Amino acid sequence: MSGKFGKLILYLVLIAAACTFLYPFVWMLAGTLKPEAEIMTFSPLGSRYSLDSYKLMISKIPIFRSLFNSLLVSIISTVCVLFLCSMTGFALARLKFKGRSAIFAVILFTMVLPFQLTLIPLYVLMVKLGWVDTYAALIVPYTMSPFAILLFRQFFMAIPEELIDAARIDGLSDMGILFRLFWPLSKPALITVGIVHFMGIWNEALWPLIVVRKEEIMTMPQMVTLFAVSGQAEAQIGLQLAAAAVMILPIIIVYLFLQRYFIESMATSGLKG
Amino acid sequence: MPGITVNNKIGSGRSGYMLVSPYIIFFALFVAYPLIFSFVLVFHHWSIVGPMEFVGLGNFAEMFSDSVYWKSIINTLVFLLIHVPLQVVSALVLAEILNRKIPARAFFRAAFFLPVVVSGVAVTVMWKQLFSTDIGILNQMLGMIGINRVPWITDPAWAMPSIAIMATWKNIGLYVVLFLAGLQSVPRQLYEAAEIDGANTVQKFLFITVPAINPVLVMVLILSTLGGFSLFIEPYVLTGGGPMNSTLSGVLYIYRQAFSFFRMGYAAAIGFTLALIVLTVVMLQRKYVEQEI
Incomplete structure (x- = not known):
């Protein structure tokens, strides 16, 4: 395409695409505020706006409890991943010990293992451990990830040896080197792992549906799913949209401020997967 | 690895084991045990x-003649057949346009990426309303240009394509970013040299x-295939696998067998075959697509 006319066409394509991706969210958020009868109009404008859908939704499901659960589960498992996987990545990148290459091979192997294979046996394990309907089932199986270990390993291998030598002369232990020297030098890796893992757990719906049946333990994706498929919200579109909105608003707000990090991190995880 | 010698001699072996021990425990409990147990489970009721x-092989024999199981495989293939080309072409077009000096480029990239970060459950709840046959705004828009209502998720022939369209909408931003990175890695001089030699746009x-x-x-291709065989929450929320099992995915069938019918052995056997299919397809894609072009 050449000339001003071509540029204009390309620009119109981009604008149309942006509307396709953004407008449904605008429509949905407007729908949560409009009277029920006006939700299914194309325009986001309503005759009046109110929080009625949210109030009714809050009275029907313990959405704040599930918000708390989602935060709890996502934060704890992400913190665990950052600490435990950077420890493993550090040992694989920087320490010599027998079996190191075997462990590395095992991690590569687990990365290609399809989850369909272990889904049911993992559930059986939860039953045997007595973890069904507990936070442990939602958190412990997600405290490590092969992707995070490999990313940390790769990052740590690029740190110059002289820095480590100097740190050892200063009397730092291996743990000291990891957390006081490597961590501050590895912010991009920490951010990537943090975002990718947190988002994965925050959005996960299948595993909670399998291991949790008690309402007090449910995370938001599970709560909203069950609300949407059960008869509870039937014929009340505003309620369903309000429940979905509560789930995505926190992420959208964080995304507005950190979008560059989100995009780079998730693209990295795509490349690695 | 170079240079690990000087001060590492003492203690680092022990320290290495200490640091990897959490992973070894994690691996034994949450990977090795389920993996081994799955080989036991698939041979049992x-x-x-x-x-x-x-x-014995009873679960696999049953699966072989289970028309619902085959339906779930076919559904997944239908999904991939629509999802993959749609995704590749539209992501490539958008990336190609973004790979120019264009005002507000960062805004467009961020806009396309937004559906990638939000929850699949929320996206599906939203699309369930957009897809509504009688009053949904998709059909309202089609109506404005004179196209009849499409029974998006109420007609067995349309339901899976509709899910494929929704999944494409949700994932495309990721692929735009990845394609864009690939396009930006091409040196400008290559295009200029080709132009001098008289090459056209195609x-x-x-x-x-x-x-x-x-x-x-x-x-x-690989990520889309993995996505297709992991499809669960979209049909679960949108259609429950219907109408007439037309959106029943492999994982949804595992879920149904395990938690509606309490048939753990059969469910594990289905998972086992799905995993084999996924691994085979991914290996073939790696081999052929990488070589051919």
């Missing part, structure tokens, strides 16, 4: 309470752009 009953695309983005293309 088991309702999770009560004893396991050994049935030739430039085929012989310069496509080889450059080939690794990304392989990855998009």
Whole structure:
């Protein structure tokens, strides 16, 4: 395409695409505020706006409890991943010990293992451990990830040896080197792992549906799913949209401020997967 | 690895084991045990309470003649057949446009990426309303340009394509970003040299752009395949697997067998075959697509 006319066409394509991706969210958020009868109009404008859908939704499901659960589960498992996987990545990148290459091979192997294979046996394990309907089932199986270990390993291998030598002369232990020297030098890796893992757990719906049946333990994706498929919200579109909105608003707000990090991190995880 | 010698001699072996021990425990409990147990489970009938009953290859024999199982495989293929080309072409077009000096480029990239970060459950709840046959705004828009209502999720022939469209909408931003990175890795001089030699736009695309983005293309294919065989929450929320099992996915069928019918052995056997299919397809894609272009 050449000339001003071509540029204009390309620009119109981009604008149309942006509307396709953004407008449904605008429509949905407007729908949560409009009277029920006006939700299914194309325009986001309503005759009046109110929080009625949210109030009714809050009275029907313990959405704040599930918000708390989602935060709890996502934060704890992400913190665990950052600490435990950077420890493993550090040992694989920087320490010599027998079996190191075997462990590395095992991690590569687990990365290609399809989850369909272990889904049911993992559930059986939860039953045997007595973890069904507990936070442990939602958190412990997600405290490590092969992707995070490999990313940390790769990052740590690029740190110059002289820095480590100097740190050892200063009397730092291996743990000291990891957390006081490597961590501050590895912010991009920490951010990537943090975002990718947190988002994965925050959005996960299948595993909670399998291991949790008690309402007090449910995370938001599970709560909203069950609300949407059960008869509870039937014929009340505003309620369903309000429940979905509560789930995505926190992420959208964080995304507005950190979008560059989100995009780079998730693209990295795509490349690695 | 160079240079690990000087001060590392003492203690680092022990320290290495200490640091990897959490992973070893994690691996033994949450990977190795389920993996080994899956090889036991697939040969048994088991309702999770009560004893396991050994049935040999019974689960696999049943699966072979289970038309619902085959339906779930076909559904997944239908999904991939629509999802993959739609995804590759539209992501490539958008990336190609964004790979120019264009005002507000960062805004467009961020806008396309937004559906990627939000929850699949929320997206599906939203699309369920957009897809509504009688009053949904998709059909309202089609109506404005004179197209009849489409029974998006109420007609067995339309339901799976609708899910494929929704999944494409949700994932495309990721692939735009990846393709864009691939396109940006091509040096400008290559295009200029080709122009001097008289290459046209199509030739430039085929012989310069496509080889450059080939690794990304392989990855998009693999990620889409993995996504297709992991499909669960979209049909669960949107259609419950219906109408007439037309959106029943492999994982949804595992879920149904395990938690509606309490047939753990059969569910595990289905998972086992799905995993085999996924691994085979991914290996073939790696081999052929990487070589051909």
